[in-house]
Amino acid sequence: MSLRIGTRGSALALVQTENVVGMLADRGIEAEVITITTAGDTATHVPLHAIGGQGVFVRALDDAILRGEIDAAVHSMKDIPAARPAGLTCSAVLERDSPADFLAYEGPLDAVRIVGSSSTRRRAQVLRADPTLEVKQLRGNVDTRIRKLREGQYDAIMLAEAGLQRLGLQLPGEALPTDRFVPSPNQGTVAVVCRDDPEITGPLAALDHAPTRLDVAIERAVMEEVGGGCFTPQGIYCRDGDLIAEVLALDGSRWERIERHVATPEEARECGRALREKAGDLIREARAALGLKS
Structure with a gap:
């Protein structure tokens, strides 16, 4: 059996998808990776809430499954909105990686004044910890965010630690405690969504x-x-x-x-x-x- 697995084109999305493909290969199941561009990947100059929230990373892949162009898609589970289209199911939730946020900074911590993040949660938690900080909008993939940090546009940026680990990136900074910087729901978790068809859900369920x-x-x-x-x-x-x-x-x-x-x-x-x-x-x-x- 061969499955067509859809993904966004970012480095992190591709790494997550290749991990799923490898897990399937270990079980004797072939899979082809198909890259699909989403609205969240193209509209990087505006906050997520202005273009529809986290669902913008998922919608194009959902539609491709329902049209029969792909059989399944791999997502960071925190990007999947609560309301889901009929005909789709979450066939596998992989074992969770780190749920924590990571504060990346290159100078001394006490020199941090401007923090980059597009998340309303991260903004609020940073300001709770230190109301004197300024939180500025930061969108883009992981490489783009790190580049902007190194260019000096921000003194620090906030990222999901799991994403850095999956990409094999080691940055100066620190993981933030989850009891004070409570993560976004499902952060650190990868999910496989597919058409609600036993021939597809069966093989994928082995990864759950x-x-x-x-x-x-x-x-x-x-x-x-x-x-x-x-x-x-x-x-x-x-x-x-x-x-x-x-x-x-x-x-x-x-x-x-x-x-x-x-x-x-x-x-x-x-x-x-x-x-x-x-x-x-x-x-x-x-x-x-x-x-x-x-």
Whole structure:
């Protein structure tokens, strides 16, 4: 059997996809890699919330699956929005890599004044840690972000540590603690999405890592109840059922937080509803500030 696996064309996306192809090869399954350009790859000059949020990296690949041009696609799972098209399924969630954010900087830490990030969550968490910092927009692939750091456009930039590890990059800086810089839901996780067809889902299911799937399902359940996707400054992280979830003001001055042990996605939904109730004002303020409808 041979599968057509779609991916974005960034170096990180290609590395993640080649890893999946290698895992399939180990199981005697051939796969062809097909590169597809997404809206998120072409519109790098504007914030994500202005062009539709994290779903812009996924939509073109979803459409290609549904048109029959590819059989499956590999994604950073944090890019997959809550609402999914009919006819698709997440056939495999790979074992999670580091969920942490990485703060990369080349000079002394106490000289950092300007931090680059396009994430509302990272912006809010940085400003909570140090309100005197300036957070400036930073889009583009990993190489582009690192180049801008080295050109001196920023004193530091924030990246997902897992992406650096997958690319084999070692940068000066430090991983940030997940209890204070709570990661984006599903950060550090790779998912394989495919057409809901047993001939395709069967071979791919062999790559699934059940403990990671449960943790990220808990995170997504909270995310869906809180709402807002990447528009809301929210961190949601679960490890072995230990859940931390928070929503912040855009300037990091206020936040609401829940820490609980959760056994099922159903319990996680209760936590998400409780957090949304506590953080309703913060969510509305963030959306208004970003020019989004409530």
